[in-house]
Amino acid sequence: MxxxxxxxxxxxxxxxxxxxxxxxxxxxxxxxxxxxxxxxxxxxxxxxxxxxxxxxxxxxxxxxxxxxxxxxxxxxxxxxxxxxxxxxxxxxRRAELVPMDERTVGEVADETSEDDTEWQVERVRRAIQQLPDGYRVVLSLYLLEGYDHAEIAEVLEITESTSKSQYSRAKKKLLEIMKAPQFAG
The missing domain is CATH 1.10.1740.10 (RNA polymerase sigma factor, region 2, helix turn helix motif)
Structure with a gap:
């Protein structure tokens, strides 16, 4: 071949x-x-x-x-x-992924709405920077770099379900950060 x-x-x-x-x-x-x-x-x-x-x-x-x-x-x-x-x-830096229970995959609902599309890019970037390393790395690799969960699992030496869990938790944490009163503006 x-x-x-x-x-x-x-x-x-x-x-x-x-x-x-x-x-x-x-x-x-x-x-x-x-x-x-x-x-x-x-x-x-x-x-x-x-x-x-x-x-x-x-x-x-x-x-x-x-x-x-x-x-x-x-x-x-x-x-x-x-x-x-x-x-x-x-x-x-000895950053460790946040330990996750394998059962949490899929338990966090996707909380995005049409209002989310109005967020400014700079605010989102600042919010991503506030995520813990494990969350930020998985979110960045998945959303910004285009890796799938299998590739992320291989690169980070974690399971695919852990990658999915980290991504789900990262999205939830990102929304919490964006909605926090001290983050407004």
């Missing part, structure tokens, strides 16, 4: 990086750093830590560029490295 290959629009820059061209590395960094920094921020919730994680992720990507097989976009490959580096940083 033939392996399909993805032709990345930046393949010429990637090829130059593989040959040791430092200008090409900087060019690739400029192309992807802002988006990857946003991923780091959503997961680590700490500006300085996100900067460190981003730098470490790019160093790792450049060192391991020979493992990029163009089976998906370079951005997807790099994002996986960034997500893993961000999660490693969180683990180093």
């Amino acid at each position: 033939e392996t399909l290959s993805y032709q990345d629009v930046n393949h010429h820059v990637i090829d130059r990086c593989r040959s040791g061209d430092h200008r090409a590395q900087y060019e690739l960094y400029k192309l992807y750093s802002k988006a990857m920094f946003n991923v780091c921020m959503r997961i680590t919730n700490d500006y300085a830590e996100a900067q460190d994680v981003l730098q470490e992720a790019f160093v790792s990507a450049f060192k391991n560029l020979n493992t990029y097989k163009a089976e998906a976009s370079f951005g997807s490959w790099l994002k996986r490295i960034v997500v893993n580096a961000s999660l490693t940083a969180i683990r180093k």
Whole structure:
């Protein structure tokens, strides 16, 4: 069976990086750093830590560029490295997922309404930052990064039902934060 290959629009820059061209590395960094920094921020919730994680992720990507097989976009490959580096940083902080009873999956009703669509993006972003690490990571990976619960379970080394529980609890906690009087405005 033939392996399909993805032709990345930046393949010429990637090829130059593989040959040791430092200008090409900087060019690739400029192309992807802002988006990857946003991923780091959503997961680590700490500006300085996100900067460190981003730098470490790019160093790792450049060192391991020979493992990029163009089976998906370079951005997807790099994002996986960034997500893993961000999660490693969180683990180093000894952040633990909130323990959940497996029976709680599905017990929390989806409390969104049409009024929820009027929330401002900045308020939601601030509310997400207030979530405990475990909730924020699962919510970010699921909603913002597009991972499914099976992928989250694999990356975080938890069960799929724990991922679903964390996500459900994160949504509920997020709504509580958004509705709190001290959070208004």
